[in-house]
Amino acid sequence: MIKIDNLAVEYKHFNSRLLALEGVNLEAEKGETCAIIGPSGCGKTTLLFVLAGLTPFQQGNVIINEEPVRAKRKKTALILQDFGLLPWKNVWDNTALGLKIRGSRPDILEKRVRNILQHLELYKFKDYFPGQLSGGMRQRVAIARALTLRPDLLLMDEPFSALDAITREELQSLLLTIWHERPMTIMMVTHSIEEAVYLGQRILIFSPVPGTIVSDIKNPYFGDPRLRERPEFYTLCHKVRTLLEEGKSNGKKRN
Amino acid sequence: MEKSGINKAVQLFLAFIFLLLFWAGLSFLLNRPVLPPPWLAIQTFVEMFQSHLLPHLLQSTFRVLVSLFIALFLGSLSGLFIGRWSRVDSFTSPLIYLTYPIPKIALLPVLMGILGIGETSKIFLISLIVYYQILVTTRDAARDINKQIICSMVSLGGSEWDLIKHVFVPSALPKIFTSLRISLGTAMAVLFLTETFATTRGIGFFILDASMRGRYQEVFAGILAMSLLGLVLFIIIDILEKKVCPWQHI
Numbered sequence: 074m075i076k077i078d079n080l081a082v083e084y085k086h087f088n089s090r091l092l093a094l095e096g097v098n099l100e101a102e103k104g105e106t107c108a109i110i111g112p113s114g115c116g117k118t119t120l121l122f123v124l125a126g127l128t129p130f131q132q133g134n135v136i137i138n139e140e141p142v143r144a145k146r147k148k149t150a151l152i153l154q155d156f157g158l159l160p161w162k163n164v165w166d167n168t169a170l171g172l173k174i175r176g177s178r179p180d181i182l183e184k185r186v187r188n189i190l191q192h193l194e195l196y197k198f199k200d201y202f203p204g205q206l207s208g209g210m211r212q213r214v215a216i217a218r219a220l221t222l223r224p225d226l227l228l229m230d231e232p233f234s235a236l237d238a239i240t241r242e243e244l245q246s247l248l249l250t251i252w253h254e255r256p257m258t259i260m261m262v263t264h265s266i267e268e269a270v271y272l273g274q275r276i277l278i279f280s281p282v283p284g285t286i287v288s289d290i291k292n293p294y295f296g297d298p299r300l301r302e303r304p305e306f307y308t309l310c311h312k313v314r315t316l317l318e319e320g321k322s323n324g325k326k327r328n
Numbered sequence: 329m330e331k332s333g334i335n336k337a338v339q340l341f342l343a344f345i346f347l348l349l350f351w352a353g354l355s356f357l358l359n360r361p362v363l364p365p366p367w368l369a370i371q372t373f374v375e376m377f378q379s380h381l382l383p384h385l386l387q388s389t390f391r392v393l394v395s396l397f398i399a400l401f402l403g404s405l406s407g408l409f410i411g412r413w414s415r416v417d418s419f420t421s422p423l424i425y426l427t428y429p430i431p432k433i434a435l436l437p438v439l440m441g442i443l444g445i446g447e448t449s450k451i452f453l454i455s456l457i458v459y460y461q462i463l464v465t466t467r468d469a470a471r472d473i474n475k476q477i478i479c480s481m482v483s484l485g486g487s488e489w490d491l492i493k494h495v496f497v498p499s500a501l502p503k504i505f506t507s508l509r510i511s512l513g514t515a516m517a518v519l520f521l522t523e524t525f526a527t528t529r530g531i532g533f534f535i536l537d538a539s540m541r542g543r544y545q546e547v548f549a550g551i552l553a554m555s556l557l558g559l560v561l562f563i564i565i566d567i568l569e570k571k572v573c574p575w576q577h578i
């Protein structure tokens with residue numbers, strides 16, 4: 074599904090350059106969920122934007138479903154931490170936006186948006202503006218909008234980090250349910266080790282900038298909605314934390 | 329909704345009464361014909377409305393409305409364009425910066441020389457002054473659009489036109505309304521001034537003419553008419569804003 078070969082991304086600052094990603098190699102299967110975790114500023118968002126076709130790269134190859142990555146790939150959906158919703162559109166119009174932009178037939182759009190809003194328990198709020206919703210509901214609308222596109226690749230940048238702990242766990246479970254109903258490839262950047270372990274079939278740990286993948290952990294416990302109650306959960310969290318620390322100190326040596 | 333509307337009307341009415349009392353008190357203290365008491369002014373206003381004031385008022389309304397529409401249309405269009413494309417911005421911003429402080433009202437005699445003393449020079453001047461306000465507001469609104477919003481739009485498959493329609497215009501709208509409100513006051517002031525030059529129609533002329541003949545009750549009837557025009561426009565802008573930008577009132 075995803076194949077990244079020796080990817081490097083460089084940003085030009087006014088008169089200097091910054092190497093954000095270097096030597097990133099990654100293969101992910103169809104329907105696999107990958108949690109991406111790493112120190113702040115190491116290039117995680119950059120990687121997502123490359124996969125979304127929004128950031129150009131200087132070196133390497135990025136293939137999605139046998140095709141070179143591009144911005145207007147129809148089955149890629151992107152969910153950002155904030156601001157993904159338009160404050161001037163109500164829940165219905167925000168959800169329908171993607172389909173509308175892609176010129177869907179009105180009857181298909183109606184039906185799909187209604188189904189998804191009902192499924193995510195948002196239908197009652199369809200006339201509300203984002204400013205009238207809680208943070209959790211807003212992010213649910215963003216998820217709803219992404220799902221209307223029937224994506225096979227879902228890119229998420231710290232989608233739940235602005236939420237309180239309880240809402241965050243609710244939405245993590247919701248995402249897991251959605252994935253069980255209709256498996257899609259998910260690449261999710263997170264700052265939370267618990268989230269990575271709960272939602273990642275694989276956990277990719279990044280080094281400090283220039284970011285590269287220093288560990289790729291298979292998560293045998295993935296998929297259990299009650300994973301948080303099992304002791305293995307904490308063992309794995311501990312392992313990830315240790316690897317993160319190691320990645321950081323190795324990064325320091327490298328620089 | 330209903331209730332707050334009624335409340336607002338009551339508050340406005342009370343404020344109106346208060347202003348009248350203030351005016352009456354001032355007129356009583358001053359005790360000179362130059363400041364007649366409000367009831368005389370209102371009486372004159374009512375008596376002269378149909379026969380004298382209305383034609384002047386219509387002329388003024390026409391001028392200010394046409395100017396506002398022109399300024400609104402051109403100002404938001406060019407503001408959007410400049411704010412969206414930084415290359416245009418880097419060329420035009422210094423221009424705007426340099427010309428913004430020019431007191432455009434001082435151009436009136438020149439404009440009359442070029443465009444003639446008819447409607448064109450008046451409308452041009454009012455439009456020009458309001459245009460600047462709208463232009464700068466819209467440009468800044470377009471510049472300030474959050475990058476994340478643009479990214480999500482592009483990843484949804486949005487074209488440049490989608491961005492303008494779904495992002496740039498709606499995000500600028502509330503700000504355009506605000507600047508319209510602010511520049512309405514300026515527009516009315518400029519309207520008055522242009523109407524004191526080389527014309528025999530318009531509320532500005534009516535007021536000037538009455539004052540030269542020492543008819544102060546008529547002066548105040550004219551001022552009342554002009555204020556009424558401003559108030560009505562203000563209310564229209566308010567109502568439009570509530571209709572067009574409902575997310576601002578939640």
Ligand SMILES: Nc1ncnc2c1ncn2[C@@H]1O[C@H](COP(=O)(O)OP(=O)(O)OP(=O)(O)O)[C@@H](O)[C@H]1O
Nearest residue numbers: 084085091093112113114115116117118119120282
């Ligand atoms: N548009 C840009 N122009 C220039 N430099 C950028 C740009 N975007 C990111 N960078 C730089 O690239 C590096 C990686 O940024 P990125 O946003 O990908 O990090 P991140 O891992 O997502 O960080 P965080 O965890 O804090 O969100 C940072 O040093 C950042 O300053």
Ligand SMILES: [Mg+2]
Nearest residue numbers: 117118119230
């Ligand atoms: Mg980031």
